[in-house]
Amino acid sequence: MVSRRIKDLSYAIRDVAVIANEVKKSGKKVYHLNIGDPIIFDFMTPEYITRSMVKAALSGKNFYVDSLGVDELRNEICSLENHKNSINLKPDDILVTSGVTEGIFFILAGLMENQNEILIPGPSYPVYINYTKFFNGIPIEYELDENNDWEPNIDDLRKKITDKTQAILICSPNNPTGALYSKKEIKDIINLAGEHDLPIISDEIYDQIIFEKEYSCPASLSKDVPIIGLNGFSKAHLATGWRLGYIYYKDPDNKLSNLKEGLEKMARARLCANSIAQYAAIETLQNPGPHTEEMVRKLKERRDYSYKRLKQIEGLNCVNAAGAFYLFPKIDFKEFPKWKTDKEFVIDLLKKTGICTVYGSGFGVHGKDHMRLTFLPEIETLETIYNLLEDFLK
Ligand SMILES: Cc1ncc(COP(=O)(O)O)c(C=O)c1O
Structure with missing residues (x-):
């Protein structure tokens, strides 16, 4: 069975x-x-980061930690995001997860039910499709236009918004295309989301891996459209197997308070993310290496x-x-x-x-x-x- x-x-x-x-x-x-x-x-994985993980384990930090994440790490992540993207988060806006993957799982658990819809980029990272269906939602793909450097097709996105749409997901830099959404396209998506009162989910796992174009972060471009950001330590800090990531909420008008509360319950229900990886991550953020x-x-x-x-x-x-x-x-x-x-x-x-x-x-x-x-x-x-x-x- x-x-x-x-x-x-x-x-x-x-x-x-x-x-x-x-x-x-x-x-x-x-x-x-x-x-x-x-x-x-x-x-x-840089040796000093691995050492701090070993140190955390040897010094006995092998216990369950706070479900929302170790306070010191939430503070560091908050400072990092505020600095990187010129935003104004509070530590309470951060939820530490077992990788971005768990963050996506939590968010889709919180938004999807009864065949409602989420707009995801097409082609799409398969996890968005899988978890949406898992929670009885329908993933609707808006086109990334190959003839335009895989930029999102805003007209296609607009056409696909219905009264069942719960959110618009952005993945830039993008998996699988390697594309970066331009500032203009991101602003257009934010405007569309604003018109329809939808939050934006922004998967930013590759935001530090950029070759020439400029990276535009949705949270830094949005005034009042709520942004649920996702990032982590897998790629930029070369720690894929450690399974550590986070969700942040930029939500100046508290439109996401029910969702946020729901995800905190989800976090408590799964106890916590890896404790020693969190202590190593604090070291990484306090002493960023080359x-x-x-x-x-x-x-x-x-x-x-x-x-x-x-x-x-x-x-x-x-x-x-x-x-x-x-x-x-x-x-x-x-x-x-x-x-x-x-x-x-x-x-x-x-x-x-x-x-x-x-x-x-x-x-x-x-x-x-x-x-x-x-x-x-x-x-x-x-x-x-x-x-x-x-x-x-x-
Ligand atoms: C777009 C995207 N999001 C999330 C992930 C998974 O990230 P994590 O290791 O933090 O779960 C990947 C991994 O390849 C990815 O490509």
């Missing part, structure tokens, strides 16, 4: 990993371009190399990434009639070459005919990967 809710869950990013394991068992080397985890490559800058520098080189190689391949068309660590090329099936769908293409690529990517249709209807690849490996590995890809397509 298993509930329909669970049976219907799918997560392409990890689903391809199952096939990758079979390929590995057959003795073939697998190149993991499917998972957005820098730590499995040559990016290390690791984020260093990572962005390396990633930019790897992005440039990957983009250059992809552009040379007839039949793959790619918008360059402005942030995060993903490229999302379109596969021209006229050029490659051997394969019929993106899933077929990606699985065959994996079986023949060991290159593990994710099929675009795993990111919702707008992802069809694409594939997502990370540019996390070192250049020498990327070189091998793109040589294999070229041979495969020949």
Whole structure:
């Protein structure tokens, strides 16, 4: 026996990993371009952060901590967000979660029921789709326009607002496209949300991983439209496995007070986020090291190399990434009639070459005919990967 809710869950990013394991068992080397985890490559969690986690454990901080997060960490996060985005949060506006993933789970638990709707970007990070359905809501994808650097199509978004819409979700820098929403588009979304009295959910997990365009934070552009922000320590602080993130509320008119209270109940019901990771995070925020800058520098080189190689391949068309660590090329099936769908293409690529990517249709209807690849490996590995890809397509 298993509930329909669970049976219907799918997560392409990890689903391809199952096939990758079979390929590995057959003795073939697998190149993991499917998972957005820098730590499995040559990016290390900075030693001083790891030491502070060990210190916290050795000094006995292995107990349940406050459900809303350790006070000192909430203070530090509050100062960080206020400084980064010129906003004016109070520590009480912060809820520490087990990664952004748990934050998304909480927010959707708080907003979705009875087939009501949430507007999410399309293509979409699959977690938004999964959890919305899990809580009996309907994910409605507004178009990110590939012909316009994957910027959100505001007319499409406007058309999709109904009396069942509960919120508009923004993910910038974006997974899977690598796009940054421009300031103008974010302002337009805020205005639309204001007209319809909707909150904005802003997933900012990649806000520190930006290559050239300027990052615009919805909370810093909104006067009174409530913003529910999400961020964490997985990417910028290279601690994916520690599972630590947070929700912040910018809500000057207290429109979110019921939701906020509800999410605090959710937090208490699951006891707390990882205690020792929270103590390490305090250290990280008090003594920010050079690791984020260093990572962005390396990633930019790897992005440039990957983009250059992809552009040379007839039949793959790619918008360059402005942030995060993903490229999302379109596969021209006229050029490659051997394969019929993106899933077929990606699985065959994996079986023949060991290159593990994710099929675009795993990111919702707008992802069809694409594939997502990370540019996390070192250049020498990327070189091998793109040589294999070229041979495969020949
Ligand atoms: C857009 C987006 N949000 C959230 C997450 C998950 O973040 P966390 O590790 O904090 O749960 C990811 C991970 O890849 C992501 O791409």
